[in-house]
Amino acid sequence: MSSIELKKVVKRYGAVDVVHGIDLEIAEGEFVVLLGPSGCGKTTTLRMIAGLEDVSDGELSIGNQVVNAVAPKDRGVAMVFQNYALYPHMTVRQNMEFALRPLRLARSETDRRINETAVLLGLDELLARRPSQLSGGQRQRVAMARALVRTPDVFLFDEPLSNLDAKLRTQVRLEIGKLHKRLGTTIVYVTHDQVEAMTLADKIVIMQDGHIEQTGSPQEVYTRPRNRFVATFIGSPAMNIVPATISDGKLVGDHVSVEIPERFKKRVQAGQKVEFGIRPTEISLLDGAEQATATARVEVTEYLGDEALLDLRIGSQELIAEVPANQCPAEDAEVRLRFNPEALHIFDAETGMSLENQAR
Amino acid sequence: MSSIELKKVVKRYGAVDVVHGIDLEIAEGEFVVLLGPSGCGKTTTLRMIAGLEDVSDGELSIGNQVVNAVAPKDRGVAMVFQNYALYPHMTVRQNMEFALRPLRLARSETDRRINETAVLLGLDELLARRPSQLSGGQRQRVAMARALVRTPDVFLFDEPLSNLDAKLRTQVRLEIGKLHKRLGTTIVYVTHDQVEAMTLADKIVIMQDGHIEQTGSPQEVYTRPRNRFVATFIGSPAMNIVPATISDGKLVGDHVSVEIPERFKKRVQAGQKVEFGIRPTEISLLDGAEQATATARVEVTEYLGDEALLDLRIGSQELIAEVPANQCPAEDAEVRLRFNPEALHIFDAETGMSLENQAR
């Protein structure tokens, strides 16, 4: 168990900076999830923590000790590689065994751990196979297993479940949660799966283009996104963004007009160009006579099981709404919508910063 | 554009059968999604269609022609490999170019397609990079791009978006949908993402252990799962399964008792051992005085943004419920539940087959 601290950490490949001086503190035992678009520097950050990439600039500490020049093996980390990095010439069992060797455990302990982890990940029948004889998901599980057999100070997971089916993923996710609770190991976890991020994280770090956009608890990040990028990045389908102008205490856009929520009233002034955001789940269809926020045409409907996604068009504006599947209208139908005013977010049109908590 | 037909197709590795004689018809222009747990044979099936693996037994036709012995290059397929299989010695542009060369297009057309596809996948700034200089998601996009630049008769996608962030994934998913609409190419698509499966598929094929469990439209598969496996596999979080006995026209389980839905009434007999299934979204919390189906203790709550997941315990039985985040109770609270009776599924306890449509 160790805390991790990044101070102005920069990573440069040749002339290209891919990580631009990020600051990040991870407390001992904390479960941090890195989120961000593809190519934003998550893996790079993880690899720097692991010591596989040199830190071009800045300072990286683990357990209060600067480790810029410490060899990977002395950092006490275990990692699940995004590309698995399995030993191709070893069986699944040997892959796990090899990860354990430096610990010099008793034979019986080694076997116990391997079997336990293998069962956990459904690999118990595949222990004698080589990686080349495994399916993609099975390989990923081996990569996972190789990290989980160990007892490091820090776990680094780089999209460890991306190739698993939903059921297995849920199951393993729960196991990781339990593991974290049980061992209290510091964990840095990269994922694109919002459910994973939301359910596992003590703290979510949202990155973009080598910068950190926001750090906070899952709830914080979801309900109080610091800017438009975070707002649209978190939540699936993404939050709808509608350009609007403040006028008469209202947000007026193209064919839409919404009351300004109470908490923003003081923060806007008339004529200000803003954008407001509304999550698809906060848009509901009206069938009664209530006052509608807008009227839209249904362009496409997508059936998701319990829910349906509606691609809506209001004037020139496209919106997505998520409604219970049984309320799903026909395509091309005209529907009347209501935006939940309390769930609105308002961003400065220019900077994209949320008007709610500019300070933070 | 071509139809694909698999007749009793078997794949054997040495002594192990990994695909056990599957039958599958894919119409010309159809979008078929293969779903199934890790290691069930999805990739293998795709690779057999592509011609990368021999069909050990059975007959495989593309466009009404038996292709068991036809070389991959003559099958007119494009494929996104689960493991990317990028040409490491070529830049991104060259990777795409190389896929186009056999088509002998004009220089301008080649460039046009490459640029278009690159923009589509956000690769336009990375065209000069080698795969080793890309992030995992970027590599996956290159793999995707390499297939999309071509105009094959059949597209085979093997978890093409698994390493992309939600936003990009949504975007690319929509593009694939559009592409399919525009070109009408036959597509076989492997994914673990249920949203992708549900939104893209004309037909979903659910596989397990080298068998096909169910084939049908997304709606069909979701609402009328043929057996317990399909029921629990589709939908996330998974459907809850509760063992019960038929007694007095009710489904009686441990501390639960539910009315038998109308449509099952004729299909069960008293004393029959069954299991009933209820999706987490069909469980609601009661606060009024309505009659509760059961009372449960909240063990864990997981916050997902708009929704929260509740791990519930009723006697010895664990259930998961998904409720609006704002209704989320405290952990350890006692809650009263209602199961939506129309959304119940009943399965034979022994065979696991749904009692609804045994015939299929």
Add this chain to the structure above:
Amino acid sequence: MNRPNRRQAVLVYLLLAVVLIVFLTPIYIIASSSVKPTPIMFQKPPAMVFTPTFEHYTQLFATRPFAKFMLNSLIAALGSTVFSLTFGSLAAYAISRIRHKRMNDVAFWILSMRMFPPIAVVVPYYIIFKASGLLDTPLALIIIYSTANIPLTVWLMKGFFDEVPRALEEAAAIDGYGLLQIFWYVTLPLAAPGLAVSAVFCFIFSWNEFIFALMLTGSNAQTVTVAVMSFWSSDAVQWGRIMAGSFIILIPGVIFVLTCQRWLVRGLTMGSVK
């Protein structure tokens, strides 16, 4: 594989220095002897300080058409290298990719072509080449050297081809390429390090070969190795000239190796598959 840290680097350079000293001392002896006046060539203790003479070098070119012999060697070595790499790597590819019990035997048979003592076949080769008019032509040497170099290439390249991820070839197959194109555009470039060593070895083996070159060539196709050895005569071994010749004939080899080094690229397949 890894990028060593400062301390490791020092250690590496230190060890390497020792290795280089050990391995290059004889080379230094060649070089220094090549400029050593004949009378003190062998002397005890060995003469370390002396006025260098370039007489051996001038004599080398004055008494033999040395440049022509260099050219002969170059033709024979390059010819055989190209020939062996082409045929050898094709065969290696086939052996690497065909899974068949008999393949072992073929691979072994190919290797066994290197096993037969050359001495036993000098005379039959002489007879063949004499009859076909190839005696004393570089072509004869190219053919013979290839007989030894093809097995070498096959055996080395097979190991390297085995390491190329099949998935890449599959991707190319899907993209619509035939076997030869896949081989040429995908597999071969990814086995470049193997190709580089094979080329180096083929070249060096051919460049150095002595017995066949001695027996099967005359003034027309004589190679530089034979020419250098021809300073071993009945009354004297002209050490100075032999050393001078040895030193000169290192140069093309060094150039060739330096050229091939470019293919010795690290982690070629990196980033290709998960």
Add this chain to the structure above:
Amino acid sequence: GEFDDVELKMLAIGDTSVTRLAPIVGEFEELTGAKVQIDQFPYPGLIDKIVIEASANTPSYQLMWVDSPWVGVLGESGALEDLTDLVKRDAAEINLDDIVPIQLQENTWQGRLLAFPASGMIWHQNYRKDLYEHPDEQAAFKAKYGYDLAPAQTWDQYIDIAEFFTRKAGDTLAGETLEKDFYGNAQAYSRVAGAITHDFFPIMRSFGGQYWDPETGLCAMDGEAALAAAEVMKKLVAFNPPDYLGLMWDIRTGYMERGETAQSSYWSVRTVRLTNPDEAVLPTIGEAGYAPSPTGDGNAQPTMTGALSFGINSKATEREKEAAWAFIKWGTSRDMMRRFANEGSGVSQFHKSILSDAGLQEKYPYYQVLLDTQENAQRRIFHPFYADVEEVFGVELNKYMAGETESAQEALTNACTKINTRLKVFPQDMRLRWIADPKAEIFN
């Protein structure tokens, strides 16, 4: 010229018998029109190449360089053209009478002349004249051995002298303190290129030894003379440089040429260097003396000659043969030889007039020794199985010198047994013919 249409190729070596000639073949072309190309090959492997060449029906080479011991094998297999008639025809032109007869005899097989000498060799002793004549050394020697220090006439004396002059660094030699060890003699003991036999056979001959039993045609090199020769060599080991087992003929002569040994006996082809400061150190630090090889009993015994010669491929066309003969005449002519002698270092001479030329003798003081000792010299071994002999005796003698074989007798018996095994396959009359050395027909 006469041979405008002829092109000749010579399968040759890179030693002085050829290297002097090679650069000036253009002169021959001017004279006769025949183009001559001389290909030079290493000595090791050359005979192999010649034999293979001789086995082909259409020759690549019309001219061949021949070392005289090869005459037997080449002669018996008919590889070389009989030059007898040509020599007789052109006797005057080539100054046949002026050539040391034994040099011609060297190249005969069954009386037929198969090659024409281009360089004539004698095995003789070289010594440090300056040391031998140094009064201190002379006195010390006399005191120790009871006779005057002079070039050895017997092998016992040779051994005495060797012992006498073997000094350690720091000892005094001719009034000066030695910086490094000094050796009494340098002989070759290496197996490489048959070196050990090249010293052993001359010593054996000087004991009056014969190669072959004249009755049976079998190996006689295990007789008393051979035994004595082996013992001499074994005794000399102590006074040889310590690397004696690695000394090839060439490195052994190096010791003499650098003046690091008191005496050394070898073929006269290298002797010329002892006079040339460009090739040897000795002329600058001392002076070489020359004497005939010692013998067993001090009486004049047959020393050994050898010849490096040019022969004609018997499968060449008649016209090529004519041209080749013209080339041989030109390249070995007395004028040419004199020219080489005048130019400086080089060819070991075989014309009496040259060897006795006063001016040249001044330049090459050893000429007189060459001339004198050839008087009653005998041929080198010329048996068709010469290669076998060299190889087998090389192994056995080397084993003895290295201490692997107990006694000289055992070594020599082993060697002879091996040779005889091979020879006994052939009928006795054949064996006897092989050792017969009828006088060359050219002298008839």
Add this chain to the structure above:
Amino acid sequence: MAYIRKRNRKIFLIFMMPAVLVLFGTTIYPMLYAGYLSFRSYDLAKLFVPRVYVGWANYREILSSSEFLHTLIVTFKLMAMTLSVQLVLGVGIALLVTQRLPGMGVARTLLLIPMMISPVIVGLVWLFLYFPELGYLNYFLSFLGLGPYAWITSTDWALWAIAIADIWQWTPFVMMGTAAALTNLSPEPFEAAKLDGNSPFDVFWRVTLPQIRPVLISLMFLRAIDAFKIYDIIFVLTKGGPGDTTEVLSMFIYRQSFTFWRMGVGAAASFVSLVIIVVLITLFFKSLNRDPHQA
């Protein structure tokens, strides 16, 4: 690769054809000729020796010859000495020169120079080094207070002297082949090993070595074959001496074929040696417990 099987099997055979045909074409006649000779009394130089069919006599002579047996033993001794050292040194140096440091390409090239010298000349060069008195080696060693050793002239050292020269010349071969194999390895598993904290020794022994093993085995086979045929260096350095301590198989064959001109015996010896090396390598395969296909 399944897609190869059906259709491409033929094309693959076509891939093999050129090499197979060339090898077959260039060796069939010499081999047959040698085979024919091995049953004859055939003396190339001595036309007077009757060239008749002698049955297995040549083979019988060789197999009953103690000299042949001796050369065989010496050959194997030398092979064991050189191969083991070359393997260890070659791999060790390869590990050095594949470090990601500047100057390694040049170092690799420099280290290859010994290979670029013809073995006969290597013999000559080592003569310079080996002479107990005149040679550099003892001269250098004397500064270290060692020697003098009678390298090539003592029966104790001579075989080592040959071995050292051979090791010097051919270690670069192993080094270069290994270096290429090392550079071709995928770096990812090494990263994993680095994180796991496996000791460098473990990583080398269990990750590196198994992956380069096929190439190493190929290299060793090639070296073994060449070591079995070693000739040139000895020819120059000792020619089998002192005594017969460095008499190797090829010397025997060479002597029979050329010095003695008994081509029949030489050919028979060649075939015997071919059989020996084939058996040897097959056993080697077996002992590695894998089929040569995977090697």
